[in-house]
Amino acid sequence: MCGGNVIVERGWAIAVHGGAGVDPELPPERQEQAKQVLRRCLQLGSSALRAGGAAIDTDPTFNSGRGSALTSKGTVEMEASIMDGPRRRCGAVSGLTTVKNPISLARLVMDRSPHSYLAFDGAEEFAREQGVEVVENDYFITEENVGMLKLAKEANTILFDYRVPLAETCSKAAAAAAAEDGGGLQMMNGLPLSVYAQETVGCVVVDSQGRCAAATSTGGLMNKKSGRIGDSPIIGAGTYACGACAVSCTGEGEAILRGTLARDVAALMEYKGLSLQEAVDFVIKERLDEGMAGLIAVSGTGDVAYGFNCTGMFRGCASSDGFLDVGIWN
Template sequence: MKPFRLLIALTALGIAAMTHATTPVLVIHGGAGVIKRDMSPAKEKAVRAAMSKALQDGYAQLKAGKPAIDAVTAAITVLEDDPNFNAGRGSVFTHDGKNEMDAAVMEGDSLSAGSVAGVHRVKNPILLARAVMEHSPHVMLIGDGAEAFAKEQGITLVDPSYFRTDERWQQWQKALKEDNEKKPHANQDTTKHFGTVGAVALDSAGHLAAGTSTGGMTDKRWGRVGDSPIIGAGTYANAKCAVSGTGWGEFYIRTVAAHEICMKVSMLDEPVPRATAEVINQEIPSMGGNGGAIALDADGNIAMPFNTDGMFRGWIGADGVPHVAIYDDEPDPSNHLGVPAAPSSTQ
């Protein structure tokens, strides 16, 4: 091939590559549940500021050409470090007065995944979940073994007192009082089942990733583990879809919620808002559960349905501006006709 023609061919290839470049998108949540409008202005401002920072820090990774998993872990780390969220620093107390954390990550293009459960000293469980995915032959590690692996990998460990906040302590004291007064069992008290942070991202190469981190359920017993660290239940990603859930974990496990959403998108070719709403707003409530989720497809379409009073949620895309919402009447990019609504009994 003559030099001039070669130049034209290479230029054409370059233009084609640029044409098919994907616009990065990042979506996050900070938990769904009983989120009342009587939240103090100071706390609401702090929550919105933390969500915005998480979006900005995560999106900076995407703008720099980094993979989706970098954006997911960067965003979730911000939320784990903020005591306003039930993950990392703000984790709730178990019945025995401990902070017990779970987390998971997954890459859609390779189906690589890593998760941890029942850790007490890991400052950022999401980073340990990623280390499990990248530096071990396993998918899930738990308890002391997970923390031994964290030490080997140089993951930051802290004294358990780091996770103690007065707000979570008071919530635990209230729960213990209800236990002593023989108030309804925790399985009947849905307010205890919420509090998770998560992120899903689409990078410029068109690859998806998902991650979720949680402090679990207030007053939980017997080493209970929810859906967040279970691949397919609260966290899942494949080549066409990424999901992070937040809600009553037992129901997300029983429905394999995140995986089911992604199968509807990738196998049945359902739009991601419809697929997500069918699981979150129909299937889970029909069984007695509730909660929310964020989802993202390979074309950058977003869904964030929930059937509770509110869900801390945010997104950032081509405009580079972080968008944050809390309550059920605030707009989000998945609002459109044809998405199944939540049953009125769960509102």
């Protein structure tokens, strides 16, 4: 914030998420692996902010690419978005099949194109024009995800990408049975949490001058129809940043889209005067209907908040006062 020619510095803060909806039986060693990744992301972002970096230059440190969810055709279609709060500039991409780092291309759409959103062939063409790193689609496909796609097809449903090997999930028969009647288990997107996974990643930042930025990246849903676009690249749904706050969402994309979750957090702060945590709590409780999701947020004054209505969300935050914390459960 500027007062005359004087720049008033505030405390910076950063929060990251690695997806909402966590299997309660997730092995402890895999929980710790996830926490280590979150800590590493926070350390990278914190280093940039500590050196005086702008919020918008910190977000791309957290990106989703290799291991993305597979479409029903066995291919990868990735999407991402980024938003710079001070001027409400944004960039988004969908349907990427060869771009190694989708969030980097979203940033280029914002900075080097007259548009806010590019998709499929147009986005791929723009990527080549800009000289970003591209790879064959096979690069993004892993053995684990091929197995999860087979499971999803046998259960005749869609599910979120999963990073726990198939041997650690419930049996295919149990998954199919649970998909029919719930099996007494908590469900997300048609399948029990033992075969559900979080693949969306997000980052929200406020720098020492109170500037907010947000970014979200994902591969989407396992066994999704080719061409499906979720909430992650949609400004106002999965991602939003303005002077008041920055928000990144994760979970059931269709529910997040219907609830315009990210923008609603900002609107409640701007028009109703709610605090950041009050706004987050309201949208999680009132805007998801029967959907399950979570979000992370920072305010222009340095506050950090999060919320989710499922069993857990991989998340972490750090701030200029030396605080650093990661968590999974409520």
